[in-house]
Amino acid sequence: MILVIAETKASGGLNPASLEAVAAAQQLGAGPVGAVLLGGDASAVAALTASPIERLYHGQHPSLATYSPDVWVQALVQIYEQAQPTLILLAHTYQARDFAPQLATRLGGALISDVTGMKSSTVFIRPMYQGKLAAEVSFRPDIPGVVTVQIGAFNHASLRRDAAPAPVTVVNVTPDAPRLQAGEIFTEAKQAIDLSQAPVIVAVGRGIKDPKNLDMARQLADAMGAELAASRPICDNGWLPMDRQVGSSGQTVAPKLYLAVGISGAIQHLVGMRGARTVVAINKDPDAPIFEIADYGVVGDLFEVVPALIAALQSPPGAPPD
Amino acid sequence: MKILVCLKQVPGKDAPLRIDASQRAIRDDVPYEINEPDLFALEAALRLKEAHVKDGGEPGGEPESEIVALTVGPARASQALREALAKGADRAIHVEGAEAPQLDAYAVAEAITRAIAGERYDLILTGLQADDDGFGQTGVIVAELLGAPHATIIMEVVPVAGRALGVEADACRIRAKRELEGGRFQWVEMPTPAVLAIQSGIGKLRYATLMGIKQAKNKPLRQTTLEELGVRPSLNRQVIERLYLPPKRQGGELLTGTATEQAVQLAARIRRAIPR
């Protein structure tokens, strides 16, 4: 069995990335898929048992109310011994990065992290050198393997379960008291914007011509739920702060969608965003290098296209297509 | 307090990368520099040292803290240690081996723990991950091998009246500010010895002063080898079968029509790409 470690959201319920991990486990085609949830609420349990897994192992213990790596690893080791999976899989979340290497080492195995695909059931593909290169990686034979999958690399939209919800096995784990004492979770306005975590980005370049046109760009970003970013000349001019700069002298980003508005696509900029899953470009120069890497391109005047795009995004999706 | 900072070299940021004959590694005829996240780990250690208060004395008074910089790397990696010493580390350890670039996170963690066997550190700091292999695991594995508590993605904040930034050093416990997804944070507290993986961007990195560069030459540098420690690529628990250039992105679809028509088509594709 491939055992997927699920994660809950701080606000309750299942983190959808865990379903992506289930989809990835299915894609491996290396046997039935099971899941393990530590603590969590009824809604998380329901979401998991409604997915195509064979069984849910539900770890329970008072100290599972708060995450700490000590407790998680001990609990998971206990469940591992019970479930005896051939492979452990989970989403590459901040939490996973915190405990998965420890779990793998404790089990005498290894963690292959940030996987974006599989070549076979034993060979995994992951990015290296900040996405410039890719590697096919496998485990040394006969050691326990843990794999984290890159968020967004696997799609859970087509997961379906025909039968009744999966059975649940409650495991009363017995971890020691955690050495880590965790305080309250709180939000804070980050002093610097971390574009590397933004799932959607609208970036503006010289084509925007004037800082007053940034309002239009902001409206577009809002309509898309995107962060606003820029190529170097915009930040050089002081029109946007330097922490919004994408490129070799700015941030490297890998969003699901990158919309480049009025950006020509000089290589210094491209190296900062080539990890984007989908690239869209609006530029009036048909020869702009950005079109060579854009999945969708619009050759046109951004001062006409962008307002029309904002309007199209703001109207209900049921509006007449194409 | 005694702080170990683990750092390593990675290829320069925009260096052209070519795959070598084995197809499992890059050609090493590129410029190297210290992995930027590791520089933040060093910066965190230096700030701790500066802010450490001994018996209620003034910050900047006789420091009790010792910062040791360690690297596992080939001969060229000594340059990274020199830079760390120039910035204020007190001594350095070089675990040298030509095969170092072939080691995985587990083998490197073994090399580190074997190199420091017999020494007791209060705190071990690493960068969050390396810009080359991007494993992000070495610090956590070191913690596991040492049986020490750990925390990752540690932020630091502006110091408050003489106390250390974000990591308050006390005789045997430390507090660290952990970053979570979505702009949320959490303070955690743990006993030492402990391992922390430091997040980038905690503040500005300091420059080495001329005096620092000059003094670096005379600071102790202990040399050992992977061979002496019994660490070799056969210790790896994962294997790179093939390293390759991902297929080049191809230009896709150019949308046609009037601006409004293009916008409508684009909106549809955007919605498909980012389901909300």
Next chain:
Amino acid sequence: MTRPQLEAEVVIVGAGPAGLACALHLARLLAARQLPADNIFLLEKARALGAHQLSGAVMDPRGLAELEPEFATDAALGAVPVSEDALLLMAAGRAARSPITPPPLHNHGNSIVALSRLAQWLGAKVEAAGVNIFTAVAGRELLFEGAHLTGLRTDDKGIGRDGQPKSNFEPGTDIRAPIVVLAEGPRGSLTRELTSHLGLRGENPQVYSLGVKEIWELPAGRFPTGRVLHTLGWPLAPHLYGGGWIYGLDHNQVSIGLMTGLESIDPATDPHDLFQQFKTHPWMRRLLAGGEMLKFGAKTTPMGGWHAIPPTAGDGWLVIGDAAGFVNSQRLKGIHLAIKSGMLAAESIFGTITGEGRLQDYPDRIAASWIREELWPVRNFHQGFAGGLVPGLMHAGLQMLTGGRGLHARYQAQPGHERMLPIAQLGPAPPRTAADNVLTFDKVTDVFHSGTRHEEDQPNHLLIADTDICNGRCVREFGNPCQFFCPAQVYEMVCGDDGAPRLHLNPSNCVHCKTCDIMDPYQIITWVPPEGGGGPNYTG
């Protein structure tokens, strides 16, 4: 503000072949008398030794052999012996090998070296000898007491674009030293300050060429290791001094480049573009087909010869290497002269320290050495080309028969920037070569391949005395040649809000070649080092 203060016996600015040779030779001379070397400071503005070192480069072994006799067999240096050389004469669409290779371009016995690797190789020895090397440290300002040079000040670190200190601000250090050696390379910024402060000048003004270079990896066997080719003619117009090169390195790599004299009458002369054109010649196309461009670089070289060398020694200072102008423009060789000039400087310094000599005997040492022996007969070579290629060759021939005299004892020379004609007298600027990103590249892409990086949040390091001239008078008079002569697109003319042209700077593209400081027609641009550690990276 209190600045850190340091004292040294000798401070050398610039870890190129001259500075390194000076440091190494001096350390050895001191060691032979049981004197320590750790009061010698060597400053290098690049982040790592060799990062800002760029040349073709074919080196005459004479200088290095005196410093390090075993260099040729040391694999760590990787010097490639020249196996064959030839001169290729190029016209549009055609190329022919010159039946005779002019003797100055004979390279038998010479070695192809990577200058950055030479710097790293020598640097390791300099450090082992006990000298203090400071990288990422730029010499920013000289410290004078009247005419007496007492030391220098290094660059402040951590100043923002707005000129305000950032949270990691570190003030530069004042280094007091009785002896300062300027080895900054062509058009050094401290050298410029020195000559200006003390009113120093050579008999002729110094003139320069800009070399633009790429390293390519070619299919195996395409161009043999050790083969040296120079080219003359296309795409350089007859009035334009310069030529191309192709050197066979190991690992199937070639160094290719074009040198363009920085003295063109045409203000729209664009050396980077001329190099791109050069690659489109059918001969070059065939050479590069199927290859891949790995790296780019650009650097100026002084070409003025013996008469352009300013005073090289004074009260507390020496100027050596390219900073002084020790380059043989006929043979296109300067590395060996730089090394020798550094060694002779070490001897003068050693004499000063032990009381057996004086710093000011340096010019006498130069005059008595093979530096003068080599440079004297070619003292008028470059200046003979003022009228163009054909007159230049005639003058060169005549000079060879007359021990360098030619028609005049000293040929007159003009600074390069003064030769520019107003655009009113010329036709429109020629169109630039369109980049195809396989064979030809635009400036911004090439800059990316030079590994150039600077701290973005720092003050602009191209000090322009009066930008109104750029936006007004220069537009009309010369058409803003900076946008053409800079190989890194630091200078751009954009349309301002009111439709008027306005100069826009991209200082972080700068590859530190100094062309702008040399060539701006009003001499209002002063290049100062950006924050230490920034710049190109020619290592690896």
